[in-house]
Amino acid sequence: NAGVTQTPKFQVLKTGQSMTLQCAQDMNHEYMSWYRQDPGMGLRLIHYSVGAGITDQGEVPNGYNVSRSTTEDFPLRLLSAAPSQTSVYFCASRILAGMANEQFFGPGTRLTVL
């Protein structure tokens, strides 16, 4: 299993540009989420999904859109990039049932907005 994969690893955008951060998992996990982590800070939840067709907002959803058309994929769209969105973005997934709050994280995408 590849686990959770994210592309690209690095991205530089200009203010106002849009782009999509890709996230995929091959573990058949129902739950997927996106976090951002600013330098020296903890992770903040942007959006999450408990299954295909179901998404909801986290702590900092403004400026981001998500969709979940399949169990495997959970792309994050930046509508109009701003310097305040410069951050490292992590995607994570886990099962919903059972005894574990164990989320599996991807390697992250480092985004710089100029």
Add this chain to the structure above:
Amino acid sequence: LAKTTQPISMDSYEGQEVNITCSHNNIATNDYITWYQQFPSQGPRFIIQGYKTKVTNEVASLFIPADRKSSTLSLPRVSLSDTAVYYCLVGGLSSNTGKLIFGQGTTLQVKP
């Protein structure tokens, strides 16, 4: 969701036992306590989870008192490679919301 409070940083030396305490005064009945570890430039990694009393795995132990308003992550005999940020999370397993909110975390520095 219950808010968590942890020390910002801790120092230790190789071979010592390290205990990191997390406060979660507003923990709900359905909430579990989960700890993650994060190395620089990597995503967090699950360490341990518990509901009450004590849980132990090959990496750490988790102590939860009866009132569940706090928890302590115990790392036995730390090494330099345990230098990382440790996050305490509180969230429910049984609900379908699935939200897990990270706090600021505790930066553990292990010295030789």
